[in-house]
Amino acid sequence: MVTIADIAKMAGVAKSTVSRYLNGGSVSEETIRKIEKVVQETGYSPNKFAQSLKAKKTNIIGTIVPRLDSYATSQTLIGIDEQLRDLEYQLIISNTSQSLEREIENIYILAQQKVAGIILLATMVTEKHIKALHEIKVPILLVGQENEEFHSLIHNDYQAAHSLGEYVLAQRHTRIAYLGVTKEDIAVGVKRREGFMSAVADKVDTEVKYFETSFKSEDAIHKTLEIIEQYKPSIIVCATDNIALGALKAAYLSGLQVPKDLSITGFGGYEVTDLIHPSITTVKFFYKEAGNFAAKSIVKMVNKEEIDQMTFSKYEILKRESVDKKNN
Amino acid sequence: MVTIADIAKMAGVAKSTVSRYLNGGSVSEETIRKIEKVVQETGYSPNKFAQSLKAKKTNIIGTIVPRLDSYATSQTLIGIDEQLRDLEYQLIISNTSQSLEREIENIYILAQQKVAGIILLATMVTEKHIKALHEIKVPILLVGQENEEFHSLIHNDYQAAHSLGEYVLAQRHTRIAYLGVTKEDIAVGVKRREGFMSAVADKVDTEVKYFETSFKSEDAIHKTLEIIEQYKPSIIVCATDNIALGALKAAYLSGLQVPKDLSITGFGGYEVTDLIHPSITTVKFFYKEAGNFAAKSIVKMVNKEEIDQMTFSKYEILKRESVDKKNN
DNA sequence: CTGAAAGCGCTTACAG
DNA sequence: CTGAAAGCGCTTACAG
Structure with a gap:
């Protein structure tokens, strides 16, 4: 050399x-x-090492992701990657395979690698997260979850779910099942549920029942089968597209026609929701754009520029075939 | 510090x-x-930099991927990540957004970062690739494409497609459309096609026609629409699951029932192919296991251990609902 | 504009 | 077993 x-x-x-x-x-x-x-x-x-040794910093941004096989994650990463390349920063992706422990561990590892900044695609923000994020003196941006102590970019789950709720009511559904996930996940488990509730809560002559399942489509199939049998809703509002996919399968297994016998909505905007039949009404989040924004923000933070404490990404309700309009 | x-x-x-x-x-x-x-x-x-500066090497493995939003890629990465963690190596993921130019560029960048080894999820292996891979003196493993000058782990596309062809014939389909992709992609464009051909070629009373589309589902929809209209096959064999998803949509748009009026097969084994209705008959490759294997192999190479020049990963034909058995 | 020297944080022969 | 010194490849005051 x-x-x-x-x-x-x-x-x-x-x-x-x-x-x-x-x-x-x-x-x-x-x-x-x-x-x-x-x-x-x-x-x-x-030699990068010699340079970094002197400079005591790098032009590397570390991104911690809970999983690699998710539409939201990959789109966000693509957005981050794209933008960081333009900004002449390098991206390190660190996967935690949904282990909170590894999430914490990775925060320290990235700090040790002297990354210039960290983008955390958070699922939950626990005490340990807060402690770790404070200890390392590295600029940090939370994506997908909010926390008052850090800068964050959040998908407007509450508002989006509220809009979706209004849409569902406008279609005159009066017997609604909401199929959500654990409340430990603030964004997906709590905000989406609450946003939806806020829209449908005071509506008279409308019954809404809340159910919970995991993030896996497979589990959603079984849960939906139960819901169909016990509650017979006219619509199932699912907290994620994967859950909606499971619900759709369950409807088929039950011999129900979608949307005639049962309407279904998703959340996320995965491409496949438009590719299948019936196509699924869902909420699209602009993950790639969010990734772009996250990258710009973290670089600003690295350069000691001011950025907003909290930013909301955009969303859009995609009205498709899986929701029927009722005539009562 | x-x-x-x-x-x-x-x-x-x-x-x-x-x-x-x-x-x-x-x-x-x-x-x-x-x-x-x-x-x-x-x-x-x-301080890692000081260590690396002395040691002149790192315990980092670089993986170059053509895209982040693909099932095959994410599963393979998960497998690599998992195994590398056990082996106490760190993974750097480098995305090229399907740009061959960036693929070459990234090879040099990773070499400059003194990664211990490189895993290349290759789409094509051009002269420039070969030149770059020779120039950097870093152990390298090709995944998904073969080349006699380097070690590679390949999905057994030829054999898998051959098996699929035999299965299709066993279902007595006699008017077959094969919807493939560009021949520049040796694995997906050439090997799958040839493997399939080898199974159906000499079969009497069987007509097979070959078509080509891009990797995008959207394009597959249009192409399939054309094929249905002009050729009226009883089955469309698609070179990827995404193409199959597009074909399925096209069948629906044409008012054809799958599998009664038209059978469809995919290739890859994406989870969603089992989640939708009708579920799609496809070839499953064990990407995660392949990732595990790739990680072990590259570490062996880093440690100057011998490994096989070429290894085939496993596959399995998943027989599902989208293929009808004909009675002629 | 240019060069000699010190130093970033580590590791590794070499003596003892 | 232990320490002093040199050196990995760079950058950055400091003189000139």
């Missing part, structure tokens, strides 16, 4: 001059030419 | 002794106790 010392010797100058050339310091025309030539010939590129 | 010098001073020993303690050199019981205490108290952890 060729080093700065080699370049200096070959060009007949001092190492410091080569360094200045590399970092845009003042160097004479002639010296530039000499160094340029040697750099070209050798294909020299500076 | 506390450094090895701080620890040494606080423990009343030399830096070299602390280093020996850290790296398992011979240190007396008593010294160990002293150093241990100080390390505990300070929460000291060695």
